[in-house]
Amino acid sequence: xxxxxxxxxxxxxxxxxxxxxxxxxxxxxxxxxxxxxxxxxxxxxxxxxxxxxxxxxxxxxxxxxxxxxxxxxxxxxxxxxxxxxxxxxxxxxxxxxxxxxxxxxxxxxxxxxxxxxxxxxxxxxxxxxxxxxxxxxxxxxxxxxxxxxxxxxxxxxxxxxxxxxxxxxxxxxxxxxxxxxxxxxxxxxxxxxxxxxxxxxxxxxxxxxxxxxxxxxxxxxxxxxxxxxxxxxxxxxxxxxxxxxxx
Amino acid sequence: xxxxxxxxxxxxxxxxxxxxxxxxxxxxxxxxxxxxxxxxxxxxxxxxxxxxxxxxxxxxxxxxxxxxxxxxxxxxxxxxxxxxxxxxxxxxxxxxxxxxxxxxxxxxxxxxxxxxxxxxxxxxxxxxxxxxxxxxxxxxxxxxxxxxxxxxxxxxxxxxxxxxxxxxxxxxxxxxxxxxxxxxxxxxxxxxxxxxxxxxxxxxxxxxxxxxxxxxxxxxxxxxxxxxxxxxxxxxxxxxxxxxxxxxxxxxxxxxxxxxxxxxxxxxxxxxxxxxxxxxxxxxxxxxxxxxxxxxxxxxxxxxxxxxxxxx
Numbered sequence: 001x002x003x004x005x006x007x008x009x010x011x012x013x014x015x016x017x018x019x020x021x022x023x024x025x026x027x028x029x030x031x032x033x034x035x036x037x038x039x040x041x042x043x044x045x046x047x048x049x050x051x052x053x054x055x056x057x058x059x060x061x062x063x064x065x066x067x068x069x070x071x072x073x074x075x076x077x078x079x080x081x082x083x084x085x086x087x088x089x090x091x092x093x094x095x096x097x098x099x100x101x102x103x104x105x106x107x108x109x110x111x112x113x114x115x116x117x118x119x120x121x122x123x124x125x126x127x128x129x130x131x132x133x134x135x136x137x138x139x140x141x142x143x144x145x146x147x148x149x150x151x152x153x154x155x156x157x158x159x160x161x162x163x164x165x166x167x168x169x170x171x172x173x174x175x176x177x178x179x180x181x182x183x184x185x186x187x188x189x190x191x192x193x194x195x196x197x198x199x200x201x202x203x204x205x206x207x208x209x210x211x212x213x214x215x216x217x218x219x220x221x222x223x224x225x226x227x228x229x230x231x232x233x234x235x236x237x238x239x240x241x242x243x244x245x246x247x
Numbered sequence: 248x249x250x251x252x253x254x255x256x257x258x259x260x261x262x263x264x265x266x267x268x269x270x271x272x273x274x275x276x277x278x279x280x281x282x283x284x285x286x287x288x289x290x291x292x293x294x295x296x297x298x299x300x301x302x303x304x305x306x307x308x309x310x311x312x313x314x315x316x317x318x319x320x321x322x323x324x325x326x327x328x329x330x331x332x333x334x335x336x337x338x339x340x341x342x343x344x345x346x347x348x349x350x351x352x353x354x355x356x357x358x359x360x361x362x363x364x365x366x367x368x369x370x371x372x373x374x375x376x377x378x379x380x381x382x383x384x385x386x387x388x389x390x391x392x393x394x395x396x397x398x399x400x401x402x403x404x405x406x407x408x409x410x411x412x413x414x415x416x417x418x419x420x421x422x423x424x425x426x427x428x429x430x431x432x433x434x435x436x437x438x439x440x441x442x443x444x445x446x447x448x449x450x451x452x453x454x455x456x457x458x459x460x461x462x463x464x465x466x467x468x469x470x471x472x473x474x475x476x477x478x479x480x481x482x483x484x485x486x487x488x489x490x491x492x493x494x495x496x497x498x499x500x501x502x503x504x505x506x507x508x509x510x511x512x513x514x515x516x517x518x519x520x521x522x523x524x525x526x527x528x529x530x531x532x533x534x535x536x537x538x539x540x541x542x543x544x545x546x547x548x549x550x551x552x553x554x555x556x557x558x559x
Contacts, residue, residue: 011373013374013487013506013507013510014506017373017376017377019377037487037488038488093354094345094355094357095348095349095352095354095355098345098349120373120374120487120510121372121373122372123357123358123370123371123372123373123374123491124345124355124357124358125341125345125357126344126345126348126355126357127345128345129313129341129342129343129344129345129346129349130345130346130348130349132313132314132346133314133317133345133346133349133350134349136314138312138313138314138419138420139313139314139342139346140342140420141313141338141341141342142338142341144481154423157338158481158482159338159425159482160433160434160435160436160482161427161428161429161430161431161433161482162425162426162427162428162429162480162482163425163426163428163481163482164311164422164424164425164426165422165423165424165425165426166311166420166421166422166423167420167421167423168419168420168421169419172419175341177488178481178484178488178489179481208352208385209384210348210352210353210354210355210383210384210385211354211381211382211383211384211385212354212381212382213372213379213380213381213382214367214380214381214382215367215379215380216372216377216378216379216380217377217378217379217380218376218377218378219375219376219377219378219513222531222532222533222534223534225520225530225531225533225534225535225536226534226535226536227535227536227537227538228535228536228537229537230537230538230539230540230543230544233521233537233539233543233544233547233548233551234547234548234550234551234554235551236519236535236537236548236551237548237551237552237554237555238551238555239535240496240517240519240535241555244496244516244517244534244535246438246439246495246496246516246517247439247463247496247555
């Protein structure tokens, strides 16, 4: 089984969120970057498990970005990916990321393309679906379980008030959510091996430009919390009804 | 130039998120719009009240096949000469809207939280820790609306319902089974959410959470450890790795408020926190707080909610 995993670099989950250049750019000063958790913990690890279970195949990761993403890409190799590809481009919107990835993947006959359900910085959840459309493949978002039997994938996903079980023939693009796999911590052997595994840099593809983010803002600071003594807890209901007017 | 709106009306009842999307599309267009949907609902003409003049429905499609639905939306977009396509930012919309955008080379706003200001759309980024204003410069726009973003219009009028007769091809994704774990209000749509954490001590203590939520007409949710320990089903988990919700009122009982939990609920309009630990980080993000034991506080809240319901 030939698997492609989309890896994105994002600020650490606990990183301070601030902006520069008149709030048009994320301020990355002093920020630690990580592999997007959905890409790493669920998409990549499940890809490795499927390859291990099949006893053959390959796991390739693809990242769209500059040389500053190489350390993040090596982490994917240390966890166990066989090889990595970086498209040397600075995308300004999801469609461009998808177009770069689709341009690479279109003649590679991947059986399975796995992406995290979204990145924790842009939170769009768009790239997987867009890659699927550009490659004319089916796409299942928000998958919490993925099994492959021959050429058929069985996918579970959480829906309001329950779980939906879907079946789809390979090749397919899957958006990975929590539950699909357990995080793997790279061991020393993996980290050493990652140094010599192939990381191929390919030039940017021709992409469209349909707009993008023009400005960021931080949410207004929360006012002070109004404390209610535990013995008068019922007063909370009254305040939510008459003051906050939300119940 | 026209506006169409794609909604999911698989069941009989028109979901709240679908009504919001039709309202939003009509407000964007400044007039009536065409709605596109699928499934067997007989209530589609009621969408006239939200601003749909026409509803085009693909009756034969009951699956979640994003490719079929994308074909449906793109086909109608072309026929109607649509320049704005509104979708819902939910499980169905996430499988369709980005595909439509990629197909039509259209800019896509994933999760708009309101009407545009100076042509720019606002959406949440960095897991709700910041917001971004997005501009779309392509001739066609795809706007996915986050649930609970705007009030539903309750106007007059009925929409005409037209059956779609085009060929959407065979479904490549089939639904084998749907395991329902509850029948309550779907969590992403709920305006009031009562959520329990490890402070509830065990799954046997959830009756109080459920009763309280029911009295308020809300849904129940939980923190990650609670879902991981299987005290509650995973679809109830809100937070960074679970669902991100934005109800009017979020009441957290026995949840400390780690940054990962806040990422899923920080867009709630009002947050009330009940925790035994006065140092719990959640109090810093809360509007109302009670330092106290859930087993003492919750019965008082239930009693007060019963009293409120009796009065109104």
